[in-house]
Amino acid sequence: MVLDRRMLEALGIDDVDQLFSDVPDEVRIDGLPLPTGKSEMEVIIKVRDMLAQNTTVEQVPSFLGGGIYNHFIPSAVKAIAGRSEFLTSYTPYQAEISQGMLQALFEYQSMMSELTAMDVVNSSNYDGATALGEAATMCHRISPKSAFMVPSAMNWEKRSVLKNYIDGVGMSVIEYCYDPYTGGMDMDDVRSKMTSDVCGIYAEVPNLFGIIDPNVTKLKKEFPEVPLVVGVNPLSLALVRPPGEYGADIVIGEGQPLGISMSFGGPLLGIFACRSEHVRKMPGRLIGMTKDHDGRRAFCMTLQTREQHIRRSKATSNICSNEALMAVTASAYLGIVGAKGLRSLARLNMKNAKLLMDRLDPLDGFMAPMFDGAHFNEFVVRTPLHPVKLNKLLLRHGIIGGMPMHTHVPRMTEHMLMTATELTTMKDIDKLVIALQEVTQ
């Protein structure tokens, strides 16, 4: 694009390079060795063709889950989240001209607070894994001790992220085992590992194995002084008792199931909720209801003194950019499906997972589920072939198989996590069963 000569003239210069006279020769480069620019048409064709190499879950049935799920997204959700007034705005520092975003985020906080039965929800973290990391360091601020208890059966990525978040404050992790029959927490192991050095305990509902573990309700009763962090799949909370009702101090989770596309793993939505008494120790942005100077209802960012732009190295977190648009997406989704729709969808997920389970179990060499706890929308199945190999064979039959378990629980070398959602059809399951029979013969 040609530079606007009028501005150069107004500045009394004839070469734009004069505006860079303060950049020393020693550090200068001569342009960027990238290809020259392209037209919009060329860009769209090139990128579209490149991406066309991807196989999508619209083209073939998929049984993958493990934290990211293929759910139906009502068309209106995309229409709302695509409004460019939301999409192209920045963090709502200027409340008066940003009421739309602020109210939408307040409503997100509110809906998530209803789902989790917690008073306070921030307006988003990056994803479930970083929310866990922030929850652990927040426990350390609530109770300045150094150990954080987590299940040994946890997505390894979360474990790795957690380690990076807690290292800086000198915390370490204690892992408790799962019960090999139910797949829930081994409460005896939790009791034996609980020491006075523990600043928080983390449990997931559903857990890595897809199990709705009732033991989680015992934690606050048995260890009332230890901050309890519960990780949730928000969709399951339509039917499952919310953590706020059994004493959770902090609730975190991955919000992607609430109307957010999988998009190869991002952007996602980190849910972060806590009890009112901990609010000043919480990371992330908070939107509060207030009034304007004429007494009308209004919304603005509040408790900013916790945040990095005010508190700098003493802030509760470094988070600045978050996932605000994903939060708006999730609340638009919850608004459209409503309480009734969300409960129906959760039931459909459970029902389809049960159908899938019942079809896989009788197959030669398969056992489903591995654990006898109650499952939400996924379960562990034992496979006669190594799951990675099995998945490659399934892909040749036009099927995306489940998630291999060994990367998360090393001893589970012949185990796969199979997931169903409301989008899983009988036809998909039939196709899977036929393919499995063929490839394992």
Next chain:
Amino acid sequence: MSYRQARYDEPLIFELLGGNDFCPVCDDKVRIPEEMVRQDLCLPDIPEREVVRHYINLSQMNFGVDNGMYPLGSCTMKYNPKYADLLSSLSTVTSVHPYQDEESVQGALQLMRDLEKALCIISGMDAVTLQPAAGAHGEFTGMLIAKAYHAANNQQRDEVIVPDSAHGTNPASAAMAGFTVIEVPSGPDGCIDLEAVKAALSERTAAVMVTNPNTLGLFEKDIADLARLVHSYGALLYYDGANLNAIMGITTPGAMHFDIVHFNLHKTFATPHGGGGPGAGPVGVRMYLEPYLPVPRIISEDGKYRFDYDRKESIGKVRSLYGNFGVLVRAYAYILEQGGDGLKDVSQRAVLNSNYLKSRVVPTYEMPFAQLRKHEFVISAKKLAKEKGVHATDIAKGLLDKGFMTPTIYFPSLVEEALMIEPTETESKETLDRYAQALIDIASADPEQLRTAPHNTAISRVDEVYAAKELILSWRIYQRKKGPGSP
């Protein structure tokens, strides 16, 4: 031109009425342990049509780059091209599961690998990770890399130096990674004071974090000397990429001898900021730091791409999966469209726009420190505050009334009553002239009118004190606290 924003008394979604019309319905019995059964769920049950109207009304009470000029300093709010939105919404992006077999995601892997390579060229770095979700997350990643590097070399280094003009995320990120933060004052010219840095450097220094151009919009002229100084102490030099929009094709962090860089794709590479996020904060490093980058790395072998997790020195993961892929697609498309020539052009125009706008508003407003600026500049309302009691906030609210987003205000803190303006390259001279005129008019406007501004937005000036005192942070809390006089 006069401006008037929509002003609806839009109820909360919880206050809307009507029946739920969402299908499908499923009442089948499911197996949940008795003590884990949920009794009630208070979410709105209203028709889709009403939900859509609710959000459309809200959107009309929000201001984005698509509404008008948005010169928030350091935020680089440029126009977001629509082809990027289109590409990131293709089903080959949205309907791909991150745990699919590599064979079935070759397009995604190729795009990410190509984007890494382009960012290497733009930054002069040797390797890039796309994993961090935001700029501050990139800083945190960079600090973890610095920590791992020094630990691998058996060095006990627990301090990070940042100038007092740095973004708040710099000290916060360094502290989160476990470092003690030492803030050094800027020199009398607004640039880094080499002597002050030298006094703070020691064998305990792990890294020095620098933004160049800095938050005053000044190019750190002594950058090469600073790099030599920092390296002579065995410390690493970290580049905060928030202001990369000023220098593309002119210099690179690599040419300036930085060791670690983060990019803000939602700034320099035009991906929309979504009211706060998602962003993306890739991190670039020199070859000797490459082993510490997060896993997985993307490698290509025999024309196929795959993930490599087998990297013993890696810091592991900083978030789940591979990054904000939807944002990466947008940035990749933008870089393709601009090309190497276009990106240099972007920086030249950004700097021209900034210096032009500055020339229009100075001397109506004072500008501390040297005159030549890069992509942004900081003016001061000190004189107006003293003579008329009009503060930076009042000027900001006055701009809202004229249909413009404000500058960043009260930052950096070394300028009193600061207004930090970054017009970006995507605004025309005509728009810049209107913005300049708005600022000039405000300087002579009725102070009382400004102190009560804004008047033309969805609400009048917001009561932040009430918000912080009452802490109504959810519908649940509101239901409990609601009484006479409640909002």
